Amino acid sequence: MLKSVNQDLPCYIVHPSSYKRLFWDCLAIIFIVFEIIVSPLHLFRMRDSVKETAEILQWVASGFWALDIPASFFTAVYVNDIFRARLRDIAWNYVKSWCVF
Secondary structure: OOOOOOOOOOOOOEOOOOHHHHHHHHHHHHHHHHHHHHHHHHHOOOOHHHHHHHHHHHHHHHHHHHHHHHHHHOEOEEEOOEEEOOHHHHHHHHHHOOOOO
């Protein structure tokens, strides 16, 4: 079981179980579903208005994924059931795991 932490986090660190992070992860799920559905449609002929809308949404999705990288660097992590909120620990954990993708 994860140990609870009763410390105040700096204002720039987000707790991994916070509502802010939950909201961000729900947005990620929405963008993943969008990418799965809309990206293959670029292979087909679409009406100009639909194509423009899809391209705008694609740029929005790309912007979200670009912002997700720094957001991950400022989200505290649990490493071996130990809560880590130092930027060095967060960055090292992120670089070892999801940064490659």
